[in-house]
Amino acid sequence: MDRVKGIELTGAEIVVRCLQEEGVEYVFGYPGGAVLFIYDELFKQDKVKHVLVRHEQGAAHAADGYSRASQKVGVCLVTSGPGVTNAVTGIATAYMDSIPMVIISGQVPTYAIGLDAFQEVDAVGVTRPCVKHNILVKDVKDLAVALKRAFYLARTGRPGPVLVDIPKDVTMHSCEFHYPETVAMRSYNPVKKGHAGQIKKAVQLLLEAKRPMIYTGGGVILSDAAPQLGELVRQLGFPCTSTLMGLGGFPASDRQFLGMLGMHGTYEANMAMQNCDVLLAIGARFDDRVIGNPAHFAQNPRKIIHIDIDPSSISKRVKVDVPIVGHVPDVLEEILKIIKSAAQRPDPASLGAWWGQIEQWKARNCLRYDRNSKIIKPQFVIEKLFEVTGGDAIVTSDVGQHQMWAAQFYKFDKPRRWINSGGLGTMGFGLPAAMGALLANPGATVACVTGESSIQMCLQELSTCKQYRLPIKIVNLNNKYMGMVRQWQQFFHGNRYSESYMDALPDFVKLAEGYGHRGVLIDKPADVEPALRDAFRRKDELVFMDFITDQTENVYPMVPGGKGISEMILAEDL
Amino acid sequence: MSQRHIISILVENEAGALSRIAGLFSARAYNIESLTVAPTEDPSMSRMTIVTSGSEDVIEQITKQLNKLVEIVKVVDLSEAEHIERELMLIKVRAGAKEREDMKRMADIFRGRVIDVSDNTYTIELTGNGTKLDAFIQALDQGAILETVRTGASGIGRGNRILRV
Numbered sequence: 001m002d003r004v005k006g007i008e009l010t011g012a013e014i015v016v017r018c019l020q021e022e023g024v025e026y027v028f029g030y031p032g033g034a035v036l037f038i039y040d041e042l043f044k045q046d047k048v049k050h051v052l053v054r055h056e057q058g059a060a061h062a063a064d065g066y067s068r069a070s071q072k073v074g075v076c077l078v079t080s081g082p083g084v085t086n087a088v089t090g091i092a093t094a095y096m097d098s099i100p101m102v103i104i105s106g107q108v109p110t111y112a113i114g115l116d117a118f119q120e121v122d123a124v125g126v127t128r129p130c131v132k133h134n135i136l137v138k139d140v141k142d143l144a145v146a147l148k149r150a151f152y153l154a155r156t157g158r159p160g161p162v163l164v165d166i167p168k169d170v171t172m173h174s175c176e177f178h179y180p181e182t183v184a185m186r187s188y189n190p191v192k193k194g195h196a197g198q199i200k201k202a203v204q205l206l207l208e209a210k211r212p213m214i215y216t217g218g219g220v221i222l223s224d225a226a227p228q229l230g231e232l233v234r235q236l237g238f239p240c241t242s243t244l245m246g247l248g249g250f251p252a253s254d255r256q257f258l259g260m261l262g263m264h265g266t267y268e269a270n271m272a273m274q275n276c277d278v279l280l281a282i283g284a285r286f287d288d289r290v291i292g293n294p295a296h297f298a299q300n301p302r303k304i305i306h307i308d309i310d311p312s313s314i315s316k317r318v319k320v321d322v323p324i325v326g327h328v329p330d331v332l333e334e335i336l337k338i339i340k341s342a343a344q345r346p347d348p349a350s351l352g353a354w355w356g357q358i359e360q361w362k363a364r365n366c367l368r369y370d371r372n373s374k375i376i377k378p379q380f381v382i383e384k385l386f387e388v389t390g391g392d393a394i395v396t397s398d399v400g401q402h403q404m405w406a407a408q409f410y411k412f413d414k415p416r417r418w419i420n421s422g423g424l425g426t427m428g429f430g431l432p433a434a435m436g437a438l439l440a441n442p443g444a445t446v447a448c449v450t451g452e453s454s455i456q457m458c459l460q461e462l463s464t465c466k467q468y469r470l471p472i473k474i475v476n477l478n479n480k481y482m483g484m485v486r487q488w489q490q491f492f493h494g495n496r497y498s499e500s501y502m503d504a505l506p507d508f509v510k511l512a513e514g515y516g517h518r519g520v521l522i523d524k525p526a527d528v529e530p531a532l533r534d535a536f537r538r539k540d541e542l543v544f545m546d547f548i549t550d551q552t553e554n555v556y557p558m559v560p561g562g563k564g565i566s567e568m569i570l571a572e573d574l
Numbered sequence: 575m576s577q578r579h580i581i582s583i584l585v586e587n588e589a590g591a592l593s594r595i596a597g598l599f600s601a602r603a604y605n606i607e608s609l610t611v612a613p614t615e616d617p618s619m620s621r622m623t624i625v626t627s628g629s630e631d632v633i634e635q636i637t638k639q640l641n642k643l644v645e646i647v648k649v650v651d652l653s654e655a656e657h658i659e660r661e662l663m664l665i666k667v668r669a670g671a672k673e674r675e676d677m678k679r680m681a682d683i684f685r686g687r688v689i690d691v692s693d694n695t696y697t698i699e700l701t702g703n704g705t706k707l708d709a710f711i712q713a714l715d716q717g718a719i720l721e722t723v724r725t726g727a728s729g730i731g732r733g734n735r736i737l738r739v
Contacts, residue, residue: 124590129601133644136590153644186739187586187647312638315631 006178011140011171012037015104018147019048021179024075026051026066026439028059032079033119034106037171051439051468054460056083058432060090061458064099065433068419069394070440071224073154074101080108081119084165085126089426091161092130096423097245098222100159102150103127109169110138123165132160140173145180152183157190158310159222190309194326194334202280202305202322203338209278210350211357212238215261217290218245218422219283219308219328226250226415228332229282235339237351239358241269243284245422248412253391258358259367262290263559264404267366267568268358270559274300274566275357281306283328286318287423288561294318296564307331366557366570367408375550376525378402378477381532382409385447385475388532393445394437396420398430398454401483404555406449428457434472435464445473445536452478452505452546462515465542473535474544476508479551487554491569512544523548576627578607579653580729581637582737583622586645587613594643595622604628604636608661608726619647619739623728625704647739656732662699663707664689666721667714669696677718684710695720703727 009017015038019027028051031039042050053059056078063074074094078087084105094101108117124136133153135146143166150162206212214236220229226249233240233256240250241261250257259266261273273279273291279302284290291297294317306313306320307328314323324331369379382405385393395410396419397403403420412418419437421429434448455476465472477483485500512519518541522531528547535543557568585591592611599606607625614621626636633651640649652659669677674696681688681698684706690697700710704727711719731737 125593128590128594128597158642185644188644310642312635312642316635 006176008174009177010037010174011143011166012041013174014140014143014177015147015166015171016041016045016048017177018144018179019075020045022073022151024048025072027075027077028053028062028066028436029077030056030059030079030083032083032106034080034083034108034168035077035104035171037168038077038104038106038166050077051435052464053432054463055458056086057090057428058458058461058464060087060101060103061093061426061429061432062436062461063101063103064090064094065396065419065436066440067094067099067101067436068433069416069437071416072440073151074099074436075104076101077104079106079119080123081121083119084123085121088127088130089428091127091163093421093424093426093429094161095130095132097218097421098159099161100154101161102147102154103161103163105163105165106171107136107165107167110167111169113167123163127163130161131163132158134163134165136165137170138167140170140175143170144177148180149183149185153188157188191325192327192330194307194324194331196334198322198324199331199334200338202324203335203342205278205303205305205322206236206280207339207342207344207346209238209346211275211277211354212236212280212346212351213272213276213278214238214240214280214282215243215273215284216240216246216249216282217243217284220246220249221415223283223309223328224415225283225329225332228329228336232332232336232339235336236346238280238346239272239355241265241273243290243422244407244420246284247407247418248415251413252411253413258362260407261565263292264408264555264557266408267364267557267570268361270557270565270568271361272358274564277302279304281320282332283308285313285316288317290565291318292559292563292565292567296567299564364570368571369553373525373550376523376528376547378405378479378547378549378553379409380525381475381477381528381547381549382406382449384529384532385449386410388529388536389445389447393417393447394419394434394441396430396434396437396446396448398450398457399425399427400451400454400485401487401553401555402449402451402454402477404484405477427454430454431458431465431472431474432461435461435468435470438470438472439468447473447475449475449477451483452476452480452508453482453502459511462512462517462542466516469540470542471538471540472542474542476544476546477549478505478508478546479549479553480505481551483553484555490554491558491560508544508546512542517542517544519544519546521546521548576629577633578625578627579633579651580657580659580727581624581626581640582650582652582729583624583640583646584614584648584737584739585620585622586647587618587620588645591620591645594645595624595640598639598643599626602635602639604632610726610728623726625727648737650731650737652729652731655735657729657735658732659703659727659729660701661704661707661727662701662725663710664697664699664723665711665719666695666697668694668718668720670694673718680710680713684713686710
């Protein structure tokens with residue numbers, strides 16, 4: 001093989017060169033002893049930009065938000081010991097939602113590993129259960145290959161975070177540098193194309209369906225399959241629903257969209273799931289927050305087709321009739337090809353009757369709330385947010401009631417506009433994720449919908465926003481409660497609001513001002529829209545909007561834990 | 575219904591691979607009855623045998639989750655077809671003047687071999703499937719057993735059934 005002789009580089013130089021080779025635009029990180037040589041190399045170049053966060057959890061969430069908003073691999077860089085343990089929440093968040101991320105962590109020098117050195121932690125051990133893969137690099141000669149693999153593993157197959165742990169002495173040693181062009185691993189060969197026979201079977205079921213339903217998840221967003229999904233749903237004329245992670249995969253404003261399903265899904269989506277005769281699941285995993293009790297779900301007979309890149313997601317909680325392992329867009333294209341060439345079409349009479357039934361469910365108007373309230377209703381704020389931003393904002397959220405209201409009331413028509421922690425449910429995710437999303441889309445409108453409890457979990461990142469001039473609009477739905485905890489306590493714990501009330505909240509306006517931003521307090525419904533309009537007009541300012549909302553409001557519909565998907569509590573029931 | 579399965583794995587012989595696999599079993603609350611591992615004829619690859627139990631659904635998840643681990647090259651549930659299973663036991667028993675004869679005879683019956691002797695002990699080596707080893711232990715006077723070391727099962731497919739890259 002004709003190989004150009006590589007140049008001799010130090011480990012630290014190799015790290016930075018690899019990032020450049022991968023086209024990495026931003027690294028979110030925080031320096032420390034074990035990564036000083038890497039930071040020194042970052043200092044000497046300007047291709048890879050570094051964003052200095054205020055806490056490593058923020059670095060991981062920001063890299064994650066960057067990835068979700070851009071489909072690129074997010075990168076974060078942390079030091080050994082507390083640097084990496086602080087990042088663990090962010091890594092687990094990315095893992096649960098299958099977000100491609102590379103985490104580079106410093107480690108104590110190889111000769112000190114295992115001796116309880118200062119700032120030593122077994123990073124590979126600590127992160128093992130929450131990464132797709134991790135690698136401890138003990139020799140500088142293995143560094144370039146490890147990083148190449150990390151990026152490859154993160155983005156291919158079912159994506160996920162990959163951690164590369166680099167001891168300090170490895171960053172000092174040098175060797176000849178070659179960045180491998182390809183990766184070959186005999187142990188890792190993700191399937192791309194779906195099985196042709198299974199695809200044919202699936203199409204046959206779809207065309208014969210009388211009460212069909214299409215259920216889509218985060219896999220559609222991650223694999224950029226929105227165009228193929230849109231075409232398929234329209235071709236077939238079937239109803240479509242999305243999980244929390246799948247919102248935006250199919251336009252929410254389309255009449256074929258039934259809204260989100262699941263624990264806080266719409267009445268019509270959940271009823272259609274329970275009562276359909278053929279279910280097409282695409283890049284979704286039937287998790288507990290989506291179909292509730294699997295035994296209850298199985299009471300109604302139906303044929304299930306399940307497309308997913310990860311075989312272990314198939315038949316995990318719900319038995320599937322036609323499993324198709326493959327890359328979602330490729331499989332959908334195959335399905336579309338066969339449908340287009342088939343003479344048969346779904347029976348219009350049955351489909352019409354099914355839509356008639358769905359319309360009846362829709363008529364329950366399950367998302368209604370009191371529009372004449374004198375206290376600000378949180379749902380109203382989200383509706384106005386949707387209007388004011390023309391439905392075109394990137395919206396991040398934290399976790400709890402505000403997250404569900406954002407998912408229910410902001411109609412996401414495009415993928416990668418809705419960024420939230422669905423799997424792990426990480427409070428504190430919203431603000432740093434918004435930073436990453438905005439850096440991935442300069443000039444975009446980015447709103448962080450949060451609550452007074454969640455926002456305090458990564459509040460320090462307001463300082464990062466100031467440093468990098470990130471004009472995020474923070475929509476704080478402040479009801480002085482951990483709202484979702486309070487709701488469960490109201491429903492299931494006899495109104496005993498144990499530790500869910502925040503007694504000494506900061507003055508968020510002054511707090512925002514203290515960080516050099518603009519803060520606004522809104523406590524009247526009439527002021528909601530003007531405040532939002534004013535905030536979004538301020539293109540260069542971060543505005544923290546503290547909306548004082550109804551403390552008693554609950555998220556409806558609600559499927560109580562352990563119940564079936566169609567056993568919903570509706571607002572009208574109470 | 576929970577059933578015993580014997581799963582064979584080819585895995586890259588890399589640091590951390592074993593803990594990744596053991597970690598998967600504990601994280602997802604799967605049973606491990608025994609686990610054996612050693613390099614194959616190709617030193618870059620190890621062969622692992624895991625004996626586990628679970629319902630069919632659980633076993634399906636176990637094999638799928640194992641396959642997902644990046645370092646794992648191949649996974650086969652040996653119990654799906656004809657296979658051979660062997661386990662090695664080293665057992666130290668009391669063998670003073672009056673037990674010596676009996677103990678030797680018992681080892682012979684089970685086709686065990688006495689591989690070490692002291693004034694009052696025998697160390698016996700015994701190979702077979704798990705039930706045979708269990709039977710040997712049962713057959714001994716429990717008070718005579720001083721120490722038991724078992725490797726856990728290793729398994730291989732019968733006939734032309736081969737697990738390799």
